[in-house]
Amino acid sequence: MQIPVDFLHWFLAFLPIVALAFLLIQLRWTAQQAGAAGIFIAAAVAFFIFKAPLETLAVAGAKGVWDAMFILLVIWPALLLYQIMNQAGGYDALRQGITRMSRNELFIIVALGWVFASFLQGIDGFGTPIAVVAPLLVAFGVRPIYAVAIPIIAHIWAKFFGTLGVGWLATLQVVDLDEATTIATAYQSGLLIIIQAVLGGFTVVWLYGRWPAIRHAWPLVLIIAAIQGVGQIIVALMDPVLAAFIPATAAMLALYPLSRWPRYANPANDIVDRPAMLASHAGDYADKAPPMGLGMSFFPYILLTVLALGTSMIDPIKNALGSFTFGFPFPKVTTGYGITNAAATPYSALAPLTHPGASLIVTALVTWGLYKARGYYNAWAITAKAKQKGVLRGLFESAVPASVPILAFLVMAGLMNHSGQNETLALGISAIAPAYAFAFLSNGIGVIGAFTTSSSTSSNVLFSDLQVTLARLKGLPEATILAAQSAGGAIGNAIAPANVVMGASTAGISGQEGAILRKTLPWTLAAFLLTGAATVLLVLLAK
Amino acid sequence: MIALLKNPLAYLSTSFVLFLMALPLISIGTTSGPRLLLWIGLVALCVGGLIPPVQRLLFAPKQPPAAKPDNESAN
Numbered sequence A: 001m002q003i004p005v006d007f008l009h010w011f012l013a014f015l016p017i018v019a020l021a022f023l024l025i026q027l028r029w030t031a032q033q034a035g036a037a038g039i040f041i042a043a044a045v046a047f048f049i050f051k052a053p054l055e056t057l058a059v060a061g062a063k064g065v066w067d068a069m070f071i072l073l074v075i076w077p078a079l080l081l082y083q084i085m086n087q088a089g090g091y092d093a094l095r096q097g098i099t100r101m102s103r104n105e106l107f108i109i110v111a112l113g114w115v116f117a118s119f120l121q122g123i124d125g126f127g128t129p130i131a132v133v134a135p136l137l138v139a140f141g142v143r144p145i146y147a148v149a150i151p152i153i154a155h156i157w158a159k160f161f162g163t164l165g166v167g168w169l170a171t172l173q174v175v176d177l178d179e180a181t182t183i184a185t186a187y188q189s190g191l192l193i194i195i196q197a198v199l200g201g202f203t204v205v206w207l208y209g210r211w212p213a214i215r216h217a218w219p220l221v222l223i224i225a226a227i228q229g230v231g232q233i234i235v236a237l238m239d240p241v242l243a244a245f246i247p248a249t250a251a252m253l254a255l256y257p258l259s260r261w262p263r264y265a266n267p268a269n270d271i272v273d274r275p276a277m278l279a280s281h282a283g284d285y286a287d288k289a290p291p292m293g294l295g296m297s298f299f300p301y302i303l304l305t306v307l308a309l310g311t312s313m314i315d316p317i318k319n320a321l322g323s324f325t326f327g328f329p330f331p332k333v334t335t336g337y338g339i340t341n342a343a344a345t346p347y348s349a350l351a352p353l354t355h356p357g358a359s360l361i362v363t364a365l366v367t368w369g370l371y372k373a374r375g376y377y378n379a380w381a382i383t384a385k386a387k388q389k390g391v392l393r394g395l396f397e398s399a400v401p402a403s404v405p406i407l408a409f410l411v412m413a414g415l416m417n418h419s420g421q422n423e424t425l426a427l428g429i430s431a432i433a434p435a436y437a438f439a440f441l442s443n444g445i446g447v448i449g450a451f452t453t454s455s456s457t458s459s460n461v462l463f464s465d466l467q468v469t470l471a472r473l474k475g476l477p478e479a480t481i482l483a484a485q486s487a488g489g490a491i492g493n494a495i496a497p498a499n500v501v502m503g504a505s506t507a508g509i510s511g512q513e514g515a516i517l518r519k520t521l522p523w524t525l526a527a528f529l530l531t532g533a534a535t536v537l538l539v540l541l542a543k
Numbered sequence B: 001m002i003a004l005l006k007n008p009l010a011y012l013s014t015s016f017v018l019f020l021m022a023l024p025l026i027s028i029g030t031t032s033g034p035r036l037l038l039w040i041g042l043v044a045l046c047v048g049g050l051i052p053p054v055q056r057l058l059f060a061p062k063q064p065p066a067a068k069p070d071n072e073s074a075n
Helices: A007-026 A031-049 A054-086 A090-099 A105-123 A128-140 A144-154 A162-174 A179-238 A245-260 A294-313 A315-322 A356-373 A376-384 A391-419 A421-432 A435-453 A456-474 A478-495 A497-506 A513-542 B002-006 B008-030 B035-058
Strands: A326-330 A344-350
Touching: A007 A031, A007 A391, A007 A421, A031 A054, A031 A391, A031 A421, A031 B008, A031 B035, A054 A090, A054 A162, A054 A294, A054 A326, A054 A344, A054 A356, A054 A391, A054 B008, A054 B035, A090 A105, A090 A128, A090 A294, A105 A128, A105 A144, A105 A162, A105 A179, A105 A245, A105 A294, A128 A144, A128 A497, A144 A179, A144 A478, A144 A497, A144 A513, A162 A179, A162 A245, A162 A356, A162 A456, A162 A478, A179 A245, A179 A478, A179 A513, A245 A294, A294 A315, A294 A356, A326 B008, A356 A376, A391 A421, A391 A456, A391 B008, A391 B035, A421 A456, A435 A456, A435 A478, A435 A513, A456 A478, A478 A497, A478 A513, A497 A513, B002 B008, B002 B035, B008 B035
Parallel strands: none
Antiparallel strands: A326 A344
16 A cells, blocks of 8 residues: 555644644743654654554654664763863863953954854754853853854854764664765765855854954954864764864864964954944953863863774774674564565664764763862862852753653654655655755755754754655755755754753843844845755756 | 652653663564563653653743843843
């Protein structure tokens, strides 16, 4: 029996996504609540409309939980490292090291709002750049609305490959690609993401001081965007997991020589109109002195680079660590319409010792021991005049709420995939959209996914398989369309409700989310249009 | 139960653990083990997924204050 492709089935297959968007945006449910509700809507459609038996639904859900493990293995150690750094004053040391580099206010805004936010996305992600940088910019004298909009826009380029490749790993979990297509996807994703790096940098500068600021900062923007964008492509071809982290780190290091350039070492007195600023950055920024220097605060990221590079690029180590794998077996399951998923023993085996989470765990534990031995936690608690909640408690309180929506979205994605809902969506869109129009709009599907779920990773999990199916139906290169989805999934984060709400709350302007969206929406539209045009160009070049 | 649903960390932790428990139960129940494990795993998956939306329905947050006008220039 063939799966029916008519308006009713297409609409019902789209219903879980519409419901998710409605719950998140209109009813303002949290990602945990909306994602979990989405499971039952997808399951009901699968059971009653797409004739998926309970066993198929159970297997699809369990596979979704397993798929989430690959992401959770990064989230938990990344948040552990964040707590270890934060509660020792490590991020304050990093920020102060940056602000001492220059007397040029615009340079500092670029350094903190763009380069530092991107660096945090490369390693931590999950909203950390916004949560950390927005209050730092407010403290520096940036108007709160701009202080939220700047890091939101500026860290987008590092979303897909950031957090040690979470978005990339999640995408590979839900699509079945051969090696050549996988490499082409990484390369073309990097190409499309250059748009975000360049556009993000110029937008930050524009927000600060309009055209005079652009005239002053264009060399700085181009240099940093080249390090980030081109660097990302180069590293993506070697190890996509490090593709955002290494160029983001290189851009951080490049700040030092750039700060010695007289153009950026001295105040930019020709920029008179500065709409982003509340007051002048007058001289040194007096603050609480962190217990460590810039070098020690940078230590975990150096160690992480060494470990990640060692376990991914030195073959004897990689092979030895990669020999240990495990996973769960699942039987063949099918639906009443003949959508079949083969048996797997095991399904999607995990090599935990070569997974990026392993390097993160070792880095976090070594850093924790070092900082504790040097007494940073006690010293910072006295300096900050606040009782720290403790690293493990902080980890638990941040990682559990972050884990549940990931599990829910991946279970929902598994149900839609195993029941044939994604296939129906693909066939329906394919029936009405010409190939090149679809290529142009394909990143828009990613934007919608990130907007509805507030996560580029979730967007890719929900739509990557659909996009690949559509590309095959349209005769378009799979790698290009998947790259457009990945780029769109990142772009949509600029208007993602959870990001805007989180930034507004950490900057102390809750209730002014609309004003922040008015700053980020034009950037989102421009990035969508440019990415669409670039996608069509890549398709033409591939023909 | 009510106390559990009023504590976000507690109900999210419960949901998290139930999701994780479902994985081995369903795998074993559908392959080598007794079929009962499949149904226990399915129940764990369902309850883990039900907790967050049920919490929302039972304890909907108070309506947030209306958004202020765009007074950014006054900030």
